[in-house]
Amino acid sequence: MNYNNPNLIFNDIPSGKIGWSSPSNIALIKYWGKKDLQIPTNASLSFTLNNCQTETIIEFSPTYNDGCSIEFFLEGIPNKRFAEKTCLFFNRIASIFPFIKQLDFKIYSKNTFPHSAGIASSASGMSAIALILCDIENQYFNTFSNEEEFYKKASYIARLGSGSACRSIYGGLVSWGEINKGSNLYGSPVIDGVSDVFKNYHDSILIVDSEEKKVSSTVGHGLMNSNPFKNGRYNQASANISKLIDIIGKGDLNNFINIVESEALTLHAMMMTSLPYYLLMKPNTISIIERIWQFRNEKEIPVCFTLDAGPNIHLLYPHSYDDKVKIFIKNELLQFTSNNTVIHDRVGNGPQKLNL
Ligand code: DP6
16 A cells, blocks of 8 residues: 555645544553554554544645744644654655645644643544644545545554554544454454443543653564564464454453453563563552452452553443442542542544534
8 A cells, every 4th residue: 555646736835724633542452562664563452532632723834944844832832842753754754745845834732631641642643633634635635535535544644653543543442453354554443343331431541640651652662672572472462352352242341351451461561571671550550450450359340451651540441330430439549649630531433623
């Protein structure tokens, strides 16, 4: 698949603005390890979230610059680091969207979750930008024959910004990689065979530590190349994703829990066994995990956890246990969080265009 298209050049360079809101996602089967240009070393699977969103508006106008012309405002404040990161991304995709070189960009981005919460925003942020670029193509070049083509390209572009971002293009359960006719180049929604219990699953994010990540994902992925356990991990991930898709189809909560928690702990085990090695959990992360296990055993309520590459806990549970789990969080888990911070989220429907 090659999206390079020298014809996407303006004759009359327009000015305009387009905005999209795009969600974060939480991986159940983790993407950890990549090669070449954002090609994952194993397939991954995630729930798209509903409330944790990045809203991005891009204003564009004819440029008089040769180089990359981006001003980036995060929550209204100019952000040089994000401008530079976006320039790198735009250079990477300049042969796909040659019109980028004809435009000046002002990017206004804000998150619906607190920036200080230490939640990765690259998936939501990069997917919103990818959607806007595809929308510029759609509006001014009219190249897409249907929505499916539009979203597939948006997912391909989002992947080039941040791997996990390609999964945020769709709602519900989304895979990325070579599983069920899927591709390493873009995410695919898992539409058929999702048991009802997983359609409105909850994810309450317990913020144990709101500091920025100790190790960037890109560095973390790179460490897998020399990890002595990498092949075992890649084989395990491939086996786990097939099993989990089957389990999700059957609505088998016990086996869902086993695989999801094992994936989270394996991700952290990979970081502990890399060189340099990292320990990304905090004592409070472990205290929360122990409380979750105790609560699950005593009350027989199917809650489980997963983790990103950091100390915060994503508590996953079916909608029918919402009240009971919220009481559990309040009474037993909040004490281990930073400033009693919990973000209640659930599976969502995917990105939306903003009415400007
Ligand atoms: C642990 O997508 O942030 O969250 O492609 O380098 O931008 P880059 O990495 P990124 O990695 C996410 C890693 C993870 C697992 C996952 O989301 O699958």
